[in-house]
Amino acid sequence: MTVALKSGRSARNPREVSIKDFPRDASVESQLKFLVNYAVLAPSVHNTQPWLFRVLDHTIEIYANRSRALAVVDPDDRSLIISCGSCVHLFTRVLNAFRMEHKCSVFPDMADPDLMARITVTSSPKGDPDEALVQAIVRRSTIRRGFQSLPLPEAFIDWFTKGNDERPDFIRTVMEKESEFLILRQLQETERNYQSDKRYRRETESWTHPLRERSQDGIPMNPDEPTTMVSCWSVDNAPDHATMLAVLTEPADTPRAWLETGEHLIQVLLEASRMGLNAAIMNLPSTSTDIRSMIKPLIGFSGDPILLLRFGRPRRKLITPRRSTVDVMLHPGFRH
Template sequence: MTPLLFDVDTMTAALELAVKAPSVHNTQPWRWQVGDGRVELYSDPARQLPVEDPDGQAMVVSCGAALHHLRVALAVTGWSAIPEFLPDPDDPNHLATVTVSPRPPSDTDIQLAAAILLRKSERRRFAPLPLPAGALRALSSTVVEFGAVARNIPEQLLPLLAEPMRAAAARHRSDAAYLRELATWSGRADHGDGVPSHTTVLPRHDDPLPLRAFRDPGLDDPGEGADHASWVVICTAADDRRARLRAGEATSALLLGATSLGLATCIQSEPLGIPELRDAIRHSLLHDCAHPQVVVRVGRLHHTAPPVSASPRRPLADVLEPPTRRVA
C-alpha cells in the first residue's frame, strides 16, 4: 500500500474546510502557516471587533472552531491531528501547533466532515417540532472531550437567559460605536467576509429571547408565533486563552453534530461581549461554577423555509502563509 503523504494538496483541502468554521460576525480572524507535517494556527488581531469583543474572547473562540474544523478535515483524509495549545508564550496570537500522523477515518469523521459542507447559521424562527429523542443529551456529550460543558437550558429557566439578552439588545440599539461596527460587518454584498443580508432576518423585539439585529436584513422568516428553539450554553471551568480556544472546538463539535442529525443551529452570544451581562449569565444559569463562552440555538426549520446559501469565505490565499516559511 502506498503510504499517505501530508503534502500541499492534503493541507490545502483540509484548510478549505477549516475556514468554513463559524466566527463572530464572520470576521474569520485566523491565519495559518504550514511546515513539515504540521499546521500553525494564529489569531489575527486586526480582525478583532473592539466594541463587540473588547477582550478578544469571541475571536479566540472563533479560532477554536476553525481548529476543530481542521482536525475533522484532516481526520476524513486519513490523518490524526494533535494540537499543542499556545506553543509560544511570547506570542499570544500563536494559538496552536497541529502535528499529524496517519489514522484511518471513522464513520463519525465522515459524518462530521460532510456536516461542514451543510452547516449554516440559521436565524429564522424554528418550528414546533420535537428534536430526535436524546439529541440534546447526545450533543452535550460531544463537548466533554474539549474540557467544556454544554448546559441545556430548560424552558422554566429561559427567562434567566432572556433578561441579559434583552438588556444587550437594548444597549446596542443606542450604542453609536457598536452600530458603526455592526454596519461595517453586516448587510454586505460581494464580500468574502461579514454577515450578508441574505442570511439575516428582521428581529422581533417582542420575542422573549430576541435575536441579534443586523444591518439590512434580507431573509424572510416564514415562522409565525413563538420561536421553538432549544438553547444551549457552552461553558468552561477556566476563562483563559486555552479554555476559550477549547470552547471554540466544543462549539464546532456541537454544531457539526447537530447538522449531522438534520438540525438547524445558530450562535446567539450577544450578551457575552458585555462583561456584566456575561457575569449575570454565569451567576444565574451556571451558579458561578463555569464561564459562559457561547450561546447556541438548536431546532428544526419550518417546512416552508426555503434553503439559504452559506455566508461567504475569504480565499484561502488571504489567510495562508507561504508553505515554505519556517515557523520558529
C-alpha cells in the same frame, strides 16, 4: 503579512469544496492546503474569519489574525480567539474525517501569542473518508431567520439531558420555560442598550449587510429582513419543542480557556449537525456581566456563561461566504 500562494486547487471557493477533489496521491503538504477549505467553514464572530494558516511539509500552523478584531464588541479578542478555537478543533476533526493521524499542540510557542496551534500529520490517509462527518461539517450553519416548527429529535434531547458519559460538562441546557423566558427577555433589553451606542451600531453594521461579494466575509443580511435578534431570540418566535436553549460556559478567563471554548462550540455544533440540526449563536453573555450573572444561578453550574445556543431547524438558511484559502495562507518564508 499574507502572501498568496499560486495553487489553483486551493484558490477555489471553500463553499464548493468536495471530497472527490481530495488530492489523495499528492504530498501531505498539498493535502493540508486542500483541507484548509474545510477548516475555514468554522463559525466566527460576525464571520470575520480571524485566522491565518502556514503549511510546511507535514505541519500546519493556525494563527490569530488580529487585524480582523472587533474593537468595540470584542476589545480583549475573546470572541476572536473562540473563533480560532473552533477553526483549530475543526481542522483536527477534518484530519480525523480524512483518516490522517496527527498531533496537535495549542499555544506551542510562548513567545508568539498569535500562534494558536501547530498540527503535525503523522500518517498518510488510511482508508476512505468519513463522509457523514464531512457532511456534518459542510451542512453546519448558524440559524438567522427563525426556526421551523418541527419537534427536535429525541436522540438529541437525550444526548443533552441524560447523564451519559458522552455528554460534555461545558454545556448546560435551559429546560424550564420560565428561565428561558427570563434569559431571552434580558437579551432583548441588553441588545436595546447596546444599539443606543453609535460605535457598537457602526461596527455591527459594517460586518452585516448584503454587499459582501467582494470581501467574502461578514453576514450578507438584507436591511429589510428582520434581524437575527428578532427572528431567533425573541420570547415568542419559537414554537414549543422546536428549539432548545443551551449555555456554553468557559472554565477560566484566559486566552487558553477561550480557545478551548471555541473547541467546545464546534464540537456541539457538529454533534447537532450530524442529527440534522443547527443553532442560532449569541455572544451577549461574553460582553455583558449583567447577563452572565443572571444566567449563572439558572443553570447551577460553576463555569462562566459565555455563549448561548438555540438549537433547532432553520426556517430558511443563510449561507455566509468564505474567503478563498489563498487569502488566509501565510507564505512559509515570512514571519507572521
